[in-house]
Amino acid sequence: MAATSPQDAFEAYAAERLPPAADGAVGKEGRLDAAFAAVDGETRLVQDYATVPFHLTGGLDHDEALPDLATVYLQSPTGAVAQGDRHDLSVTVGENAKAHVTTGNATKVHGMDRNYGRVDVALSVAADGYLEYLPEPTILHADARYRGETTLSVADGASAIVGEIVVPGRLARDEAFEFERAYTRLQARDPDGLLFEDATDLHPAERDPRRPGVMGDHDVLGTLYVVGDAAADPLHERVADATTARAGATALPNDAGVMVRALGDRGAVSGALDAAWDAARRTLVGAPAPERRKD
Amino acid sequence: MTDESPVDESPVAALQFADSLLPAGSFTTSYGVEQFVAADEITDADDLQALVETYLDRQIGPCDMVVVAAAHEAASDGDHDELRRVDRRCSAAQLPAEFRESSTRTGGQLCSLVAETEDAPFLAAYDETVEAGDAPGNYAAVLGAVAACTGMTAREAAMVQGYSFVTDLVAAAQRVLRIGHTDVQRIVTESRPAIVAAWEANEDRTVDELSPFAPLVDVLSAEHERAERRLFLS
Numbered sequence: 001m002a003a004t005s006p007q008d009a010f011e012a013y014a015a016e017r018l019p020p021a022a023d024g025a026v027g028k029e030g031r032l033d034a035a036f037a038a039v040d041g042e043t044r045l046v047q048d049y050a051t052v053p054f055h056l057t058g059g060l061d062h063d064e065a066l067p068d069l070a071t072v073y074l075q076s077p078t079g080a081v082a083q084g085d086r087h088d089l090s091v092t093v094g095e096n097a098k099a100h101v102t103t104g105n106a107t108k109v110h111g112m113d114r115n116y117g118r119v120d121v122a123l124s125v126a127a128d129g130y131l132e133y134l135p136e137p138t139i140l141h142a143d144a145r146y147r148g149e150t151t152l153s154v155a156d157g158a159s160a161i162v163g164e165i166v167v168p169g170r171l172a173r174d175e176a177f178e179f180e181r182a183y184t185r186l187q188a189r190d191p192d193g194l195l196f197e198d199a200t201d202l203h204p205a206e207r208d209p210r211r212p213g214v215m216g217d218h219d220v221l222g223t224l225y226v227v228g229d230a231a232a233d234p235l236h237e238r239v240a241d242a243t244t245a246r247a248g249a250t251a252l253p254n255d256a257g258v259m260v261r262a263l264g265d266r267g268a269v270s271g272a273l274d275a276a277w278d279a280a281r282r283t284l285v286g287a288p289a290p291e292r293r294k295d
Numbered sequence: 296m297t298d299e300s301p302v303d304e305s306p307v308a309a310l311q312f313a314d315s316l317l318p319a320g321s322f323t324t325s326y327g328v329e330q331f332v333a334a335d336e337i338t339d340a341d342d343l344q345a346l347v348e349t350y351l352d353r354q355i356g357p358c359d360m361v362v363v364a365a366a367h368e369a370a371s372d373g374d375h376d377e378l379r380r381v382d383r384r385c386s387a388a389q390l391p392a393e394f395r396e397s398s399t400r401t402g403g404q405l406c407s408l409v410a411e412t413e414d415a416p417f418l419a420a421y422d423e424t425v426e427a428g429d430a431p432g433n434y435a436a437v438l439g440a441v442a443a444c445t446g447m448t449a450r451e452a453a454m455v456q457g458y459s460f461v462t463d464l465v466a467a468a469q470r471v472l473r474i475g476h477t478d479v480q481r482i483v484t485e486s487r488p489a490i491v492a493a494w495e496a497n498e499d500r501t502v503d504e505l506s507p508f509a510p511l512v513d514v515l516s517a518e519h520e521r522a523e524r525r526l527f528l529s
Contacts, residue, residue, distance in 0.1 A: 005357075005497075005504045183506070194387045199506035201357070212336065213349035213512045221510050232392070236517055248517025251392040259390055261513045 006183035006201055010147050013116040018084040030054050030087045034101065036070055037094035038129075043070040047092075053078045054089075065287035069098040074135070079105050081119060081146065083112035090122040093129040093158075098285065100132040106167070107136065109179070111143030116181075121150040125158035130285055134277065137165035137220075137266065142178035152188040152227065154195075159228025159257075159284045162186065163273050166200060166221045167266055168209070176219055177204040188227055188256060195256040198223065218246065218263035222273045226280040227257040235260055238279040243272040305446035312441060313455045315462060319405040319434070324397045325467035325527035326350060326460070327512050330519035332471045340478035343468050347461060347482060348489050349509060355460050356493030358388055358507035359435040361500045363456045364449040366439025373417060379424060381502050382436035388505040389433070391516035393529040400528070402434035405441065415444040450494060457490035467527055 004012075032054040035047035048056050057073040074089070081087065093099050109117055125131045140146060152160055164184065169175035185199040200221065202209050209215045222245070226235065235258050236249035245264035252259050258280070262272035278289035311317065328346070331337040337346060362385045369377035389395045403425055409415070410422035421440060425432035435456060442452030465479050519525065 005500050006506060007504055185506070194384070196387045196390065197505070198388075198390055199508060200510075201506040201508040207352065211349050212331075212342065212345050213509045213515075214353060216336075216511045218511070223510075232517075233521070236521060240518070246511070246514050248514040250390060250513065250517045250520065253386045253389065253395060259513075261510050261517070263510060263514060 006147075006181070006199075009181060009203075010116055010118075010145075010183065013145055016114040018115050028084055028086065030076070030085070032056060032074065032089045033092075034072065034090070035092040035094070036097045036099040038068070038096040042068050043097040043099055045070055045072060046094075054087075063100065063287075063290050065290065066098060066285060069100055069130075071100040071102075073102055073104050075104045076107070080108045080110055081117035082110045083117060083145070084115045085117040087119040089120070091124070091131065091133060093125045093131045095126045096128045097126075098130040100134070103135040105136055106139050108139045109141060109144040109146045109182075111141050112145050112180070113143065116145035116147060118147045118149070121148070123150065123152045123160065123162065125152075125154045125160050127155040128157040129155070130158070131160045132277070132281075134161065134163040137167045137270075139167045140169060140179040140182050142169060142175055144179040144182070146179070146182045146184070148184035150184070150186045152186065152225075154188065154190050154227055156191065160225075161277060161280055161284070162225045162227070163277065164223050165266075165269055165273065168202070168219055171219060171266065177202070177209050179204065186225065188225065190256075195227070196253045198225070198259070215263060216246075220264060220266045220269045222262040222269035224260040224273045224276045224280070225252070225257065226260070226276070226284070227252070228284050230258045230280055230283050232258045234283070235276050235279050238275050239272045242275045244268045245272040247272040249276070303446060305451065308442075308445035309447055309451050309455050312438065312445075313458045313462075315466065317405070318408065319401045321401050321459065321463045322466065323528040324401065324463055325471070325529060326394075326464050327516045327519055327529065328464055328468050329471050329525055329527045330515045330522065332468070333522065334515065334518070336515070337468075337472065340474050340482060343465070343472065343474065344482050344485060347464060347486055349512075350460065350464070351457065351486065351489045351493040353509045354507045354512070355457055356497045357500065358385070358505045359456055359460070360453040360494055361497055361502060361505055362433065362435040363439040363442070363452050364498065365502045366436040367443045367447075367449040367452050370417060370440035370443035375417070375420060375424070378421060378436065378440055379430045381439075382430045382433050384502040384505065385433040385436055386431045388507060391513050391529075393516055393520050397529040398433045398435070399431050402432040402437040405434060406432050406437045409437075409441050409444075413441070413444060418444055450498070453494040453498075454490060457486075457493060461486045461490065470526060
């Protein structure tokens with residue numbers, strides 16, 4: 001029997017050469033670096049380096065409940081990952097700084113016949129810093145091959161809320177689980193080493209994702225990682241009571257915090273993660289989640 | 296028989312460590328089946344069979360068996376630090392809290408037991424590390440080390456892990472679901488190829504490539520943690 005770990009499978013995809021790009025084609029290797037620092041009691045975006053297709057808004061939004069938090073929107077005019085794309089994002093939050101990073105719209109992973117698309121995200125939070133990284137969902141179109149690797153490094157006293165929602169196709173046109181392969185992984189570390197890791201590993205043609213215990217009857221999977229001094233019970237009650245998603249919370253390994261998992265339709269899963277975000281934010285920084293400004 | 300070629304007892308050791316007589320406390324573990332039954336997600340033997348296959352394909356194969364094999368290799372090399380690394384990696388990838396608790400509780404019991412019963416200083420030393428809180432003592436990591444010290448191959452150790460998992464799960468199911476002995480044996484029989492397949496699909500993986508993926512199990516486990524009435528720890 002073929003022994004293909006997801007890593008091996010993507011290595012094989014990587015060997016597939018891309019068709020020659022049209023003259024002037026740019027953006028296959030998009031890069032974005034953002035760094036936040038606490039300055040005079042507020043948080044400023046002190047570094048902002050972006051190559052096509054990325055653009056970062058300045059501090060557009062003012063969070064009334066958390067005046068020392070900077071909010072930025074990571075924008076991509078294409079809003080997409082195509083075959084051969086390698087996107088590399090890093091967000092660094094300095095000591096005592098507070099930042100909220102999100103995207104303007106969903107990331108669509110297009111169908112592919114060669115190679116694959118990959119997005120690496122490196123999140124780093126210094127001592128007593130706070131980061132919310134809550135991008136809009138990733139939508140896996142038919143024949144997409146997608147690999148996402150996210151690392152989160154937290155220093156002593158740092159905390160972070162990181163969310164991920166995976167939508168398995170353009171559901172409104174009855175496209176679901178028609179992508180080829182999707183593997184996303186989050187690894188979280190502190191100065192002592194690996195705190196926890198979580199992988200989403202879907203290869204629908206080989207293994208039915210709608211099996212009992214995997215996705216069941218559900219389409220959309222959402223996960224919120226709350227890293228810091230948070231308890232699971234209040235988050236569980238919040239997501240179990242407040243939403244129509246099948247959702248629950250559990251304590252992460254190594255006393256790292258709490259994970260919330262939610263399955264359901266897109267609205268229900270987003271609602272569950274928003275509710276958990278609000279509850280976690282009240283615990284970590286003593287403020288409710290603001291209204292979304294982009295709907 | 297000479298001292299240089301001791302008799303191969305490893306097949307008997309494999310039976311010993313796969314036997315429900317082994318006092319590791321695995322009867323406290325239902326792998327979430329209790330909650331699946333309580334939530335009416337499992338109502339008969341067919342549903343149970345499907346869940347067993349999901350576990351073997353999505354949890355036992357790409358996580359537990361990889362840990363068993365890596366722990367086996369570490370113990371074969373006498374590498375205490377590597378075993379601890381493998382053990383910690385196992386904890387980091389096991390996200391439902393009650394699964395971790397079950398795994399370290401049963402693993403700790405197995406480790407204390409073999410520290411007494413096996414003539415293997417490596418296991419006794421590892422038991423001290425677990426007792427001191429310097430290693431989590433996950434069942435898969437301890438089992439892999441025990442298997443190496445009793446002459447089993449990594450493959451045999453993975454079979455022991457897979458078989459023990461299936462019998463623990465169906466034994467738990469028998470206590471919460473109306474299901475007969477014949478159905479139970481049918482599930483075990485039909486799991487045999489799935490256990491082998493779980494190993495063969497993952498035998499080349501390293502512990503840096505663990506990818507258990509059963510999100511609905513995670514959610515039901517979170518519900519089970521908070522269930523008012525429950526027989527099982529997980």
